[in-house]
Amino acid sequence: MESFLNFHQERDPIKLWVPDNIDFHKHTKFIMNNYKEGVRAEAIMIISDNVLRPEVFEKLHTITEKINQITIKGDHGENLNLTNLCFKIPLIIDYANLISGQKEQNNRKRRAIDNDYDQDYSNENDEEFDLIDMIKNHPDEFMKKITDPSFKFTTKQYCSIVNKLKLGCMHENPLEMWSIDNQFKNLTKEDILNKLHTTKINQVTGHEMNFTSMLSGIEHDSDGRIVSAKAILAIYNLRLNFSEVDLNQVGNDAATQEWTTVKIMQFEEKFLLLMEELKNELENDNLRILYGSGRSYGDISSKALFQDIEKLFVGIVLMMIYMALILSKFSWPEMRIGLTCIGILNVGMAYISGCGLSSIFLFYSPVHASLFFIILGLGVDDIFVIMSAFRKINADHSELNLEEKVAKAMQKAGASITITSLTDIIAFVVGATTVLPSLRSFCIFAGVCITMTYIYVVTFFVAVLTIDERRTLQNRNGIVPCIKHKDHTPSCEPKIMWRFLHFFYGKIILTKLGKILVLLTVVGLTGFSIDRILLIKQKFDPIWFIPTKSYFYEFWSEYRKFYPERGYEAGIYIGNLNYSANLQEIIMMAREVESRNDIVSRIQSWPNAFHNYMLDSENIDVMEVILNETQWNNYLSKFLFSIDGGKYQANLKFKDKLECGKPAGEILISSIIFKFHTFDDRDEFLPAKATLEKIIHTSNLSTDQVFVWGRILGNWFTDEIIDEEIYRNIILALVGVFVCTAVMIVNAQVCFYIFICVLLSLISVGGFMQVWGLTLDIVTSIGLQLSIGLCVDYAAHIGHTFLTISHENGNKRALETVETICGAVLQGGGSTALSIMILSTSDAYTFKAFFKIFTIVVIFGLFYGTVFLPVILSIFQPNPYSSINNLNNNNNNNKEDNETELMLMAKQARLKIISQNGKNNNSETDKLN
Incomplete structure (x- = not known):
């Protein structure tokens, strides 16, 4: 029991399923150490005949208000709500609309705040005035001032705006087409459609946003205007601090929980309880409300795996009853x-x-x-x-x-x-x-x-x-052992199994017709199974771990249906390169990624945005002009504090803090973020991954510092090699079994037959796995590994027992073999089948897969071990152990006879010598006699 002091249950799925010998682990650690924070999403989806109706927006507003009222306790007992926990970005709404509204009149006005300020960061003696106050309270005066050709912002003036910006939550919510104070009860359908067509700026944050991307099932009129949609999506983003992630604390026993923190888990727990309540309250026949949180997958998959534990105990009880009846x-x-x-x-x-x-x-x-x-x-x-x-x-x-x-x-x-x-x-x-x-x-x-x-x-x-x-x-x-019975006799003898085996094998299987039918059945099964094996797919879908009746399965299924372009998030990450010297290669790589809209979407490409910014604002084409280090740092800082470039600050992490008005420092890591499309199987996602890796390798950038990464890639790495691992392990196991049986059974012929039975059993198992709808994945790979042990047991018992029985007639040896051991083998197979039978009612994919695999294994393992193998043994009749012992005994007897004959010859020779010498030495003669 002391060894359990070292017991450790691993809860990190990456450490469980991703091979140790790939760079994914190193890249994961590098990202967590340098980015330090990420985003965790909570999602709501409303589905209706037309979601662009006031009723839908009113209910979405109700839901959002309720979510904003969720509170949890912080480390020091303070109340934390969504505003405290969300992922924050600068709020630029006060001047974003102002600049946006004048954009069509004068392009200079679009660039005024962004770019018309002195690049000399050392000038600190500029005129001071409160730009925020002017924007809010005197917008006309502000626009007149910045559109004056002679006006140029100083660094201090520009950064006074940036540094006074408040931070707000970054969400994707259709309600943010209006200001947060808007009353949604008075909306009309026309109001919604007009807003949808005219609003390009988030009215809460001030950043550009494509609100149409939150819709699906869109219908247009003859003029191309949106008139209806089937689904609408709202996403609330929480800030995930990587330094607080401890899966040993927040992970689950099924190791399916993604990176998270204690605070986020507490908030999500209340979020899910609230949404369950609101779903029951707000849904109707024409409106469905679906939802999911960051913890939904982990919670439900873990619960599905362990909620059937009681069924395992039922199986054990059934097994005990079965054993008691047998024994x-x-x-x-x-x-x-x-x-x-x-x-x-x-x-x-x-x-x-x-x-x-x-x-x-x-x-x-x-x-x-x-x-x-x-x-x-x-x-x-x-x-x-x-x-x-x-x-x-x-x-x-x-x-x-x-x-x-x-x-x-x-x-x-x-x-x-x-x-x-x-x-x-x-x-x-x-x-x-x-x-x-x-x-x-x-x-x-x-x-x-x-x-x-x-x-x-x-x-x-x-x-x-x-x-x-x-x-x-x-x-x-x-x-009750203390009770002693007098003169008991069993009420019946357990001869039913023996009688059945004697009749079944003696009258059916071991007859000439029976043997032909068995051999033909084996040929047919093998041919059919090989054909099915060629069709079996290597596929694993994480949603299989989710019961079909759960709220998250319903959400995930509809989400995939309506938003197939919103697949798994990933990105190309660039480490500590010389960015100024490699900028052109980085931009070309980013362009290649953007051009592959067949595999990725929703791309956040800061290199392309920087290139466009330099063309528009500085009239410099960085694809033709190589910036020196000083220019690069200055222009990058200006870009990241501009309206267009500010949203990319999260994509670059610096060694030192990035500050407005100061050159950017050394970049530790940067990223080009995108969404993979939703792929059905590895024939789609592996080529997509390979395409991005090829783009990186042909970019002339250091491949040690540039790589594609996403949590889903961990699954893909496993899917890429799982079939090879399965076949390799099975082949090695079969070789090991063959060698082991050869050493232990000491009969090459029987050893070969056992090997053939195990091989044919596995072929049939693989074929009927495909028939039953199973694929090659990590769960079935474990099931197949387990099946080897069962198949070996069934055949090895029969083969070994056959060698212990001596008869000149092969049929009699085979019949006595099955009468001796087959009952125990069948009982063992029955016990396995009984213990897994209860799993057939489970909702957990793992248990359902194991039930299917072990059912197939028991059926075909017993068929090949207890039916096919006795037939083969009866036909080819390998020599029993007794014949080897007799041969050894004969050799020993011959050796003894030869020794006796030599002794007699020696005796006769000595007598002859004594006679020739004429000696009468009685004592010598007596001695010889």
Whole structure:
């Protein structure tokens, strides 16, 4: 138990699923260390026949007001609301509308505030006057002043405006086509349409905004004007401080929570409760309100994974009942309830011990919870094999005492479970060579747990079995051992399985017609499965982890439908380059990205904006003129404090604080942000990623400092290699199983047959996975890894038992084999099927996938192991172990005969010598005789 002091459950999905050997980890750390903050979104979507109606905007206004009233407690007990927690930007509305309104009359007025100020940052003795007051209270005087050709803002005058700007929340909300004080109850449909066509400036922040992008399902009239839309979207952005992110604190047990902080999680919890209430209150037959928050995916996926835990306990209870029926006979002394409980306890001890030992070096992940199923299946299978052997020895060797019976039973069953356990361990240890961290950890945990299962079965369980059998011999009650029964006899003998196997194999399977039908079935199944395998897709969609009846599934499905261009956010990140020397290459790269509107949209490209700014405001084409370091720093600072360039401040992070009126300093990192389109599978998103990587590599920029990054790329890296990893692990596991069985079974022919059975089982599993709608992903890869162990068990038991039976007739050997061990194998398969049956009702994708995979594995593993393999063995009849022993005995006998003959020859030679010499030495003669 001390090893659990090192127990660590990893909750960071990047550390779980992204290969260690790629630069994604390094890039992620670099971004978090330099950007220090990000955005986390809360979204609302309203769907109706026409959302451009006053009723919709009034309800959206009600929702927004309620959200603004949400409060949480800060670190010092203060109340925090959306205004405190939102991602903030400068509010420039006071002069943005003023300048925008005059834009068409005089382009100089558009540039007046931005650019008409002295570039000499050292001049501090300029005329001072309150520009903010003039803009607000004397707009006409302000416009007259700045449109005077002789007027030029000084640095101090211009920066006095910038430095006095207030900060406000950056949201995407159609209500911000109006000022925040507007009353929405008096709106008309015409008012909404007019605003939509004429408003290009956010009336709350003053920044440019495309309000049409918040609509979907848009319809136009004959003049091209928007007249209706089916959906409208509002997004509220929270500020995410990367330094406060601790997934060990805010992550969930399913490792599906994205980066967040405690405060944000508290706010989002109240947001979701509020939206649930408002949805019930405001929805009607013609209006649907959908919503989602940053924590929705993590909360629901985690809940879906663990809400069915009670079903697992139901499965365990069913398993115990099943075990009790198999292990017991129908009499009070032979009811083995206690032994059944010990069998389950044996599995639990193995699981805890294995996880504890593995935790010394490795992390525990959500998928490790499925380990208990494979340990349960393998452990119970071993118990059935031991009990089957013990019953046979008990019936055939009644003259032996209890200890001798147990020892002889373990002599037979021990070899079989040793072979199967070792091959299972080898299969998982080989799987640990994968590059996927979670799968690697899982395989090592599985190998250690199986080792502990084997150790406990052959020691602890066998010891308890001996004690329990002594209780049975003393006629003590199986439930209350202190009660002793007199002269009991079982009410019936457990011969049903034996009779069924004897009839099924002797009269059907092992007949000539039966063998032909089995072989034809195998050929047909294999051909069909190979055809299906060629059609199986490598695909994983995160929404599969979300139950279809949840609010977030409804939101996400409609969001994808109405806003396919708003996919996953990503960007091209540029590190600490010489920006002035590489500016032309950076701009050309940004142009290439902007031109790929087939894969990206909503691009925030500061290089192209800077290029346009220099052309419009400074009359300098930076694609032809290379700026020196001083010019670059001066112009970049002016650009980032201009109306057009201010929104790009978040895209560049500097070593020192950026200040208005001072040259920009050293850039630590910059970004060109965009949205990937919504892709269906990797045949679409992998080429998109490769296209951006090619643009970077052909830009003549240092690839160490320029890279494409987005959280979704972590999933894509996994999807890119998962099929290769699955096939590689299966091939290596099969090779390991072949080598292991060859060493343990010591019969190359049977070893080859077992290998073929496992291979054909996996082919059928893969084919019918496709038929059942499964794809290759991280969940099914784990299921396939587990399936190897089960398939090996079924075939190895049959193959090993066949070698222990000697008959000249192959059919008789095969029939005795299945009568001896097949019942235990079928019971083991039945126990596995029973334990997973309850998972069929689960809403969790992981459990549903495991149910499908293990159902297929049990069916085809048992078919190839208990039907196909006996047929093959009966046809080719590999030599039993006894023939090898007889050969060894014959060799030993021949050796002894040769030695005796040599001794006689030596004796005769000595007598002849003595006779020729005429010696009569009786003592010598007696000695020879």
